[in-house]
Amino acid sequence: MSENPDSAAGSSHGDAGPGAGDPNPDLDLFSATARVQPEQSEPETDSRPLETDESSEEDPVDQQRQPLAPAKLRADYLGHTIQTAVFAIIGLVFGVVQIVSEPSAFRLAVIGGGGLALLVLYKLGTDAFARASYRRYSYRVDESGLEIRRGVLWHSVINIPRSRVQHTDVSRGPLERFFGIASLSIHTAGTSNATVLLPGLEARRALWIRNHLLGSDEEYDAV
């Protein structure tokens, strides 16, 4: 009875498996006749969205959730400006070569105008994405560990129990130093998610979180 595909299909629709009543002597982990939790037919309208979206950022239940430092956004803006400037210089060189090789007003207008439009689009686009990303980013540090929410399109909540932290890095690039922020990377013994990065923290805050995560109650053999 364990190999019946029909019953396999049936169980997905939520009827409590027949195995719940009679104990199956022949244990089969794959069998669909294993006990199945009855579907609590949750009304569909009732199922909340997975993550509280930005409107509920002030959710009173979740007071401890912290946004990133506002300077992070400014640092991103400046970073994008620098990138745009670099592209502009490269574009300028190419454009000048193109126009000088075959000068005409039309070419000047097309190459110049097109290039300018691309640059403006790039700057505005990256800034908009940085804003969206900033708004979606938040973290919470508590006794049990660190929780990070992020992702503009692919939302995710990552939870790192404090006892699983192997080591941490606090790094500050030139831009970050200029704006007084820092990035914290947390390393665990995992594989696919072994390093979790939390950027855009005020420098002192990053050090505080690090000290909290590496707190003194790790006498047991965490490694």
Next chain:
Amino acid sequence: MPSEHPPPAVPWRRLHPASLLFSIGSSARGLLIPGLFVVFFGSGNRYEFWLMLFFIPAVLLAIIRYATFRFRLDDDELMIRHGVLTKNERHIPFHRVQNIDLIQNPLHRLLSVATVRIETASGTDAEAHLQVLSIDAVDRMRERVFAGRSAGTTSVELDSSEVESTDDRVPPAPASTGEAVFIMSLSEVLLLGAISARGLAILGALYGFMWQLDPIENLSGYIESSIGQIVDLGEIPKSLQVIGGLVLAAVLAIGIQLCSVLWALIRLYGFRLERHGEDLRSRCGLFTQVSGTIPRQRIQVLFVQQTPAMRLFGRVAIRVKTAGAQSDSSAQVSRQWIVPLIHKSRLPELLAVIQPELSPQDLVWTPVHPKTERRLRRVWLVVCILMASGFWFLFPPWVLAVPASLLVLGWIGVHFDVGARAFAQTDSVLAYRQGWWFRRFTAVRHSKIQTISLESSPFDRRWKMATVAIDTAGGGATERVTLPYLLPHRAETLFASLHRRAAAAEFRW
């Protein structure tokens, strides 16, 4: 943790003298193929033989390596010293050892020595590679490592280093007397070979090897011409050619299957799994005997798998993931496949030994989101429509039957696949099962969870679904434990409870 004992208390030891033989042998093997080329295919030029002089530095190097390599077993750690110019000293605390592997080829067995690989949870290669030790020394080493470990895991919860550094010699755990948990009979080994598709892999390796010797165009040209020499294809009628081809294919298939059986016989002959206190020890191999040791505590993830062929014979296989080095050593194969093939009726008793926390009888399965089937059907539909629109321009219309039949098959597959997906949680374990055709059951202990994430892609949000993913130590990133297509409220509950339980359970590798 440097020990405060006076150093002479524990003498430094050397490797077994046979080490010289083996390390010279392995460098000789490296020169053998080029050497043969020189002998057989060389232009007969004398200078080519001078190349063989490279052998001399290899021998000298082996001697120096042997002379400078020392190791010492302290109360709580293994120390290794080697190097001439750059002196190297390595300390490996016993409680950091993930597993100890033993490799013995026939020559090793003749001299009763073994190559030992000691793995910790770091990096991609073994932490210590001792080539070679006498069996006595290996047994002593194992005993010491186990003794230290059992003190660390049973009597101390918080601070293992404290207790281990006390001077009293810990009485050796009942390590030498193991209890056989599972012994694989010869017929089971042959069955495994027959139902696994290992032959194709071997054939592929062989093909690769041939290609190394000789570019592929020449090879196929050679085959064609040699067939042509035997029979003149033009003289044989078409129908006979077809039959001949089929016969050839059948012979090839049987040959592949035989390869697979042979592989299983060489690799897994005499497979046995023993329990020594808290450690599991597996041993197998016809010529080269491999023995792996995993502490039960160090199993990160446990899988029970069943391929269609296994199901036909009512068998399953158990595999475990450890945090040890990820190199593709032969020992790792035997260690990962902790039970290569077993009748499913014996599964409960074995699981009870391998992972006592998991009580499969108590699992209560929660199915995935009721709309999963519809969602996956939609994916198939889109894929098939894309394929069909591509075919429309390229091929005659009847080829459209391909995407159409693919769609039907896909939908049937989705139906069963969705029915098979479910997760279950107990106080100590998260279990997940998936796949109807290739079935897989995964169990992770909460104490082995590293990070937990709750994810939702734009598609997930459209269908009001969510994914819970768990990261563990060891194994490839491809084997990440992911639970997709969950009802959002269930996903959140699971996420929260996993976090609570993982944070409460301390992680001890």
